[in-house]
Amino acid sequence: MIDYEKMLTKEVRELKPSGIRKFFDIAAEMKNVISLSIGEPDFKTPWNIREAGVKNLNEGATWYSSNQGMIKLRQEVCNYQKRRFGVSYHPEDECLITVGGSEGIDLIIRALVSEGDEVLIPQPCYVAYEPLVELQKGVPVIINTKPENQFRLTKEEVLEHLTDKTKLLILPYPNNPTGAVLTEKELIGISEALEGTNVLVLSDEIYGELTYEREHISAPSIGSLYERTLLIGGFSKAFAMTGWRLGYVLGPEAIIKHINKIHQYAIMCAPTTSQHAAIEALKNGSESVSKMRKEYDMRRRYLLSALSKIGLECFPAKGAFYLFPSIKSTGLTSEEFCTRLLYSKNVAVVPGTAFGDSGEGFVRISYSYSLNHLKEAISRIEEFLNELKEDKK
Amino acid sequence: MNKDILNLLESDAHLSAKEIAVMLGLEEADVAAEIAEMEKENIICGYKAVVNWEKTERQLVEALIELRVVPKPDFGFDEIAKKIMDFPEVTDVYLMSGGFDLAITVTGKSFQEIAYFVAGKISILESVVSTATHFVLKKYKNNNVIFEGESSDERRELGL
Numbered sequence: 014m015i016d017y018e019k020m021l022t023k024e025v026r027e028l029k030p031s032g033i034r035k036f037f038d039i040a041a042e043m044k045n046v047i048s049l050s051i052g053e054p055d056f057k058t059p060w061n062i063r064e065a066g067v068k069n070l071n072e073g074a075t076w077y078s079s080n081q082g083m084i085k086l087r088q089e090v091c092n093y094q095k096r097r098f099g100v101s102y103h104p105e106d107e108c109l110i111t112v113g114g115s116e117g118i119d120l121i122i123r124a125l126v127s128e129g130d131e132v133l134i135p136q137p138c139y140v141a142y143e144p145l146v147e148l149q150k151g152v153p154v155i156i157n158t159k160p161e162n163q164f165r166l167t168k169e170e171v172l173e174h175l176t177d178k179t180k181l182l183i184l185p186y187p188n189n190p191t192g193a194v195l196t197e198k199e200l201i202g203i204s205e206a207l208e209g210t211n212v213l214v215l216s217d218e219i220y221g222e223l224t225y226e227r228e229h230i231s232a233p234s235i236g237s238l239y240e241r242t243l244l245i246g247g248f249s250k251a252f253a254m255t256g257w258r259l260g261y262v263l264g265p266e267a268i269i270k271h272i273n274k275i276h277q278y279a280i281m282c283a284p285t286t287s288q289h290a291a292i293e294a295l296k297n298g299s300e301s302v303s304k305m306r307k308e309y310d311m312r313r314r315y316l317l318s319a320l321s322k323i324g325l326e327c328f329p330a331k332g333a334f335y336l337f338p339s340i341k342s343t344g345l346t347s348e349e350f351c352t353r354l355l356y357s358k359n360v361a362v363v364p365g366t367a368f369g370d371s372g373e374g375f376v377r378i379s380y381s382y383s384l385n386h387l388k389e390a391i392s393r394i395e396e397f398l399n400e401l402k403e404d405k406k
Numbered sequence: 407m408n409k410d411i412l413n414l415l416e417s418d419a420h421l422s423a424k425e426i427a428v429m430l431g432l433e434e435a436d437v438a439a440e441i442a443e444m445e446k447e448n449i450i451c452g453y454k455a456v457v458n459w460e461k462t463e464r465q466l467v468e469a470l471i472e473l474r475v476v477p478k479p480d481f482g483f484d485e486i487a488k489k490i491m492d493f494p495e496v497t498d499v500y501l502m503s504g505g506f507d508l509a510i511t512v513t514g515k516s517f518q519e520i521a522y523f524v525a526g527k528i529s530i531l532e533s534v535v536s537t538a539t540h541f542v543l544k545k546y547k548n549n550n551v552i553f554e555g556e557s558s559d560e561r562r563e564l565g566l
Contacts, residue, residue, distance in 0.1 A: 051561050226431075311414075311429035318428040384418070 024148050031140055031367075036351065040361040047390045048361040048382075052189060054253040054334070055381045056308075058290075059301035062252060065293035069286045078285050080277045082110025082261070086288045089295040090261050094246070098221065098231035100239070106266040109273055110283045114219040114247035114260035119145055120272040121215050121243050121262065122181070126151035130180040135166040136369025137337070138185040139217070154179070157371035160339065163328045164193040168202025179212050184232055187220035190368045190377035191337040192313075192330025194224055200235040207241065213268075214242045219260070220333040222251035222302055225310045227331060233263075243268060248287075250333070251302055252294045257287040309334050312380040312387060319387075320378075323395040334381045337365065341374040343401055351376060357400070358393040407449060408440050415441070417550070419453040456549045468497075468513050468542040469520045472506040473528070474535040483507060486533045495523050506538070517541055 018026065040046050057063075069075070081087065087104035094100050102108055111117040118141055126132060128150035134142050135156045143153045154174050158164045171182065184203070186195045195203075207214070216232035233242040247260030262272065313336065320327045320338050327338035340350045347364035354360050363379075365372025380387060410430050414421055423438040430437070444450045459466040473490075477483050483501050490510060491499050498511040510528075514520040521539065529537050546554045 048559075053561055055559070055561070314429050314431060315425070 024150060028144050028147065036348075036355075036364070036367075037361075039352075040355060043355070043359060046355070046359045046361055047386065047393060049378045049380075049387070049390050050361045050363045051379055051381060052335075053255040053381060054250060054305065055383065056253040056305050058252065058254050058257070059294075059298060061297055062254065062290045062294045062301075066257070066286045066290035069289035074289075075285055078110075078282045078288055080282050081108070081273055082283055083285075083288050083292070086110055086292050086295075087261075089292050090246070090263070093295045094231070094244075094263060098229065098234055100231050100233045100244070100263070102263045103266070107263055107269055109262045109269050109276060110288060111247075111260045111262060111276065112280055112283050113249060113258045114217065114245045115141060116276070116280065117243075117245045117247075117260055117262040118142065118215065118217065120275050121245075121268075122146055122149060122151075123275055124268065124272045125181050125213060129178060131176060131178040133171065133174050133179060133182040135170070135183065135185065137164065137188075137190050137365060137372040137375070138183070138368055139189045140368060142183050142185070151180070152178070155369065155371075157369070158191075158193070159371075160328065160375075163330075164188060164191040164337070165195055165199050166203065167199060168206045171203055171206040175206065175210070175212070179210070182207070182212055182214045184214055184216040186216075186218070187224055187229065187332025189220065189333050190335050190363065190365065190372065191375075192333050192335045194227070194330075194332040195230065195232075196227075197230055197235065200230060200232060200238065203232075204235050204238045208237060212241065214238060215245065216242050217245045219245060219247050220250050221246060223306060223309060223334060224332045225306070225313060229332070240265065248291050248294055252291075252298050253305065254287075254290070254294065257284070257290060259283055259287040259291050309380060312382070312384060315384060316378065316380055316387060316391070319391045323391065323398055325394075325398070334379055336378045336380065337372075337375050338378065339375055343398065344405075345401075347373055347376055354394065354397050358397045360390050360393045360397070407444060407447075408437075411437060411440055412444070412449070415450065415453075456551045458545070458548075458553050460545070460553070465515045466513060467515065467517055467520055468511060469524075470540045470542065471510050471512060471524060471528070472502075472538040472540075473508040473510065474537075475507045475531075476533045476535060477507075478533065486531065489531065490528065493523075493527060495520075495527075 084104060087108040087110065090108055091102045091104045094102060122145045126146055126149040130151045131154045132146045132151050133154050133156055135158050146153045156166065156170050156174050158166055186193060214232060218231060221229045233239040233244055243262055243264035245260065245262060248254040248257060316336055317327060317329055325338040325340065327336050330336055343350060347366045351362055351364045363377040365375030365377060411426055414426050423441060424434045427434040427437040475486050478485050487499055487508060490496055495512050495514060496510050497513055500509045502509050512520050512523060514523060524537055524539055528534060
């Protein structure tokens with residue numbers, strides 16, 4: 014009999030499965046669960062964008078596109094980045110259309126990280142960076158961002174972890190799970206910290222359209238970061254297009270042409286129908302995006318006020334669609350809190366520890382839900398907190 | 407006039423001034439004053455529940471009726487519109503562009519009751535030239551609320 018375990022590479026064998034899987038499996042089997050755990054928009058893809066995809070299907074023009082993606086789409090992506098965030102790229106050789114932002118992250122890490130290379134990863138953060146670095150035999154160097162800094166990465170923290178083995182810095186802002194955004198001040202600081210090094214930056218700006226009370230500042234718009242940044246963008250969060258699986262990487266030609274080789278061999282090209290829909294999204298989608306942003310913002314404000322009322326401390330996050338309240342006042346760990354809340358009140362939120370050890374004492378609450386749904390969840394959480402207090406007495 | 411407040415109230419008239427203030431980042435007192443002002447100016451004309459009568463025991467039939475009418479010199483369509491408005495059976499009256507002039511909705515206990523109402527009260531009005539009655543068979547969506555075929559949350563817990 015084949016010993017499959019032995020056939021696998023050490024890196025793959027040791028790869029940890031996403032830590033919250035078990036938790037979600039329990040939630041999925043329970044009835045009447047009010048979930049605040051989903052990390053994708055609750056809005057449908059705007060009608061005109063869907064229609065553009067349908068038109069492409071009806072015409073039957075469902076061939077491969079060029080490996081890099083349709084030139085028309087790359088032009089629209091570059092126009093959009095310039096218009097929205099003030100960063101310029103050439104559609105011909107500085108832009109690659111990928112299967113979601115996730116493929117871009119994978120490509121960049123595969124192309125840049127070799128055995129022993131260090132990659133700076135600020136946590137709490139999205140769960141994919143660390144395992145992808147490990148697959149490359151690279152060394153993830155975790156930077157634990159602090160609640161007192163509203164989970165922003167600071168210049169000092171970068172300097173503290175920078176060594177001559179550092180290859181890449183991940184900048185996951187606007188941040189999943191904390192909702193943190195970086196201001197110009199931190200970006201300038203980070204840019205100064207990296208000056209004189211060859212360290213590259215992977216700026217994952219998939220939530221770039223979803224910032225509140227302030228405009229998103231794109232990392233490469235800060236002077237000296239431009240030459241060292243690989244910018245990840247995409248359609249999933251901004252245009253409510255998760256299932257279309259479409260994103261892009263923008264950056265120096267010298268890197269794009271190499272990651273395009275991996276993309277070419279692994280993927281061929283991003284789905285053509287999605288690319289057609291994405292052109293429509295960039296040309297005529299800004300009104301829909303504004304509407305959705307406004308709706309998220311109202312929910313965010315409601316939740317911030319509601320959390321404070323029921324006694325959960327939460328910093329006023331200004332990005333993505335997550336809040337990251339502290340549950341330290343309950344004396345429970347994140348995992349205990351989430352499990353007990355799920356079993357006793359049928360409410361699912363994600364333990365902060367799913368996003369790194371520094372998430373201990375916090376939970377992630379998604380507000381990609383209707384206001385009534387949020388209200389019901391909050392009232393159940395309030396009951397739960399009151400019962401905890403009773404138990405303590 | 408504050409459009410954001412109106413949009414919120416239009417989606418849920420139950421929202422309190424306090425809740426609206428929180429969601430829009432405004433002061434509660436300002437929102438309350440704004441709402442009072444809009445009520446006074448008849449920008450906000452009322453607050454009602456959206457009822458799905460089909461789920462109740464009450465017999466209720468609704469019809470949309472197209473009217474072709476002869477406008478009166480000096481009064482245009484206003485005079486006849488006002489006359490029709492007065493019937494309690496009539497819930498909406500609109501002046502329309504296109505193939506007919508007025509569109510009205512009428513509610514009653516049965517198809518027959520509505521048919522009699524149209525024949526006995528509306529058709530006989532002097533300036534009404536013709537009527538076409540369309541009965542509502544099923545309401546899928548009413549006042550932006552989905553009655554029938556609302557999809558549940560189909561998103562999957564991906565766990566990332």
